[in-house]
Amino acid sequence: MLALLHTSPLHIPVFDALRDEEAPGLAMHHLVRPELLDRARAQGPDAVAEDLAAELAEAARNGARAALCTCSTIGSVAEAAGAALGLPVLRVDRPMAAAAVAAGPRIAVLVTVESTRIPTEDLIEQEAHRAGRTVAVRTVLVPGAWERFEAGDHDGCLTAVAAAAREIGDADVIVLAQASMAPAAEGLDLGVPVLTGPRTGLRAAAQAAASDTSLSGLRTT
Incomplete structure (x- = not known):
């Protein structure tokens, strides 16, 4: 299962459609947290690090084998949180x-x-x-x-x-x-x-969710 972390609900149908084209049958779970972008814009991306780590840890407990962060502002923080948890996390961009x-x-x-x-x-x-x-x-x-x-x-x-x-x-x-x-x-x-970013980001994250390989060095264009 691939967890997707969004800061807008508008991304859900977009990535569902891309999943159907790029990785049919891939189980996905959407997490929508618009407040994370609001806080990151006001206080900087590091301000949401603790909450991001908690979201990703919960996703892993619920069966996620990888995660995709679709928000460019907090993507680096999400990747760092995933690395600390041992969960492959890719920023969509x-x-x-x-x-x-x-x-x-x-x-x-x-x-x-x-x-x-x-x-x-x-x-x-x-x-x-x-x-x-x-x-x-x-x-x-x-x-x-x-x-x-x-x-x-x-x-x-x-x-x-x-x-x-x-x-x-x-x-x-x-x-x-x-x-x-x-x-x-x-x-x-x-x-x-x-x-x-959406199509290539989802494609790369789907590959990670289908394997136990780290995202480090992964290239998909």
Whole structure:
């Protein structure tokens, strides 16, 4: 069984659909904790470490063999908590970051919340170091997108993200940092890859749930 830790209930149908395409028959259990993102945005990701550890420990007791954290802001904290518990935990954007590093040195990252900026930049630098590559990361906060998302105007949020992506120049690859941004990539033809995390993240986590192998060094693109 794969546990999925979300900070929005909107991710549940998205990942259920991806499971049906990528890993039919995989048992999944969704944990939705929006308050973790609220606290991480206000106090920093480390502020939710204890609660994350408790959630993951409970998931392991309930039969989870691996977990996927779909929130980019708290992903690094989730991975660290999983390592301490001996439970393979993958942040949804790690395979995406590895693919971005492989695509080229000039990486543009779009985010809709400021709290995602540093965790995503740090993750890309980790993957660049692992691959022995040098990259230049430029992060753009999409103005007004998160406010639209919180107000329930999801189409407006995605429209703003797509518009921001079209304005990116001098990049080898564009990264949409958060899982909620993924639909904005549909239909974009910008001449460079536009990467999102949900599909590759789920694929990698499903592999981990099906085996006893650690996620360390795992690559799925």
